[in-house]
Amino acid sequence: MTSDPHLIFADVSLDIKCGAFQSALDKLNGxxxxxxxxxxxxxxxxRAARGxxxxxxxxxxxGHCCRIAPSNQVAWRxxxxxxxLEAQAPEPEHKPVIDALAAEFExxxxxxxxxxxxxATECADPTPLAEQKQPFPDDASISVPTESLANLFIDQGAYKKAIRVYTSLIQLNPSKADHYRERIDHVLEKL
Incomplete structure (x- = not known):
């Protein structure tokens, strides 16, 4: 017998086609x-085992075929x-009874x-309420300044923070600088 797998596979295919299933398995053995x-x-x-x-x-x-080439429909079919066929085949008398559920649990x-x-990298304890309510300093950097945030600061009475947000917005959006300056003037009147 030759050692080239392709020639062996061709020979095995012929055996299967002729119904020589044991001969095919013998050639594939090892x-x-x-x-x-x-x-x-x-x-x-x-195919030989099925025969x-x-x-x-x-x-x-x-099952190996389906894992190796999941999109190949031949093995799935x-x-x-x-x-x-397995479900329709009569059970052999000497076949050991295996509890599938017990095997799966094992x-x-x-x-x-x-x-x-x-x-866990963090503790499960939430941040205490007293710590949550502590305001951040007026000179703290605001990474994402928005007009809505400035309005929120105004509503909370944090006027210095609102002015800081508007100043940042002037630099980010110079086309609306006049609007932001008016808002700063409005906030300064409240101080």
Whole structure:
């Protein structure tokens, strides 16, 4: 037998087409360690397993195909077909009964055992109300001055802050400088 995977895949495809499913699996045996992410390998393995009515193995290989190439509809279609065949197949008498829910809980508990929540960078305590109500100084820098903010300061009686906002607005928007100067004059009358 040749070592070129493409020739092996071609030979396996012919075996599957002729119904020689065990021969196809024998030829694929041992290739998975060299081609674990090969879509073609898993697809051919699934088809051979399906031919031998080994539906669980076929589902596993088709699952690999769907993870490797999620947009390829061939594997998805075949996975649905195999799942349907698997559901319709009579249960073998010697098949061990596995509680799927218990197995899923076991996997979940293993995953959670290694989980550690991220450390919080802030404390959960809110800022005390007394600290929230402390005004910032009149000469503090205002990063985003707006006319609405200036009006809010006027309503609160923080006239120096309002004048500071209007002064910043004159520099940011010189076309409305006259309007802002009028507003500054209006605020100065209240002082």
């Amino acid at each position: 290739m998975e360690r060299w081609l674990p992410e090969s879509y073609i390998f898993h697809l051919l393995s699934a 031998l009515k080994r539906y669980e193995a076929a589902v596993e290989h088709l 075949e996975l649905i077909e195999v799942k349907t 996997q979940l508990s293993i995953a959670l055992a290694g989980f550690s929540p991220p450390r």
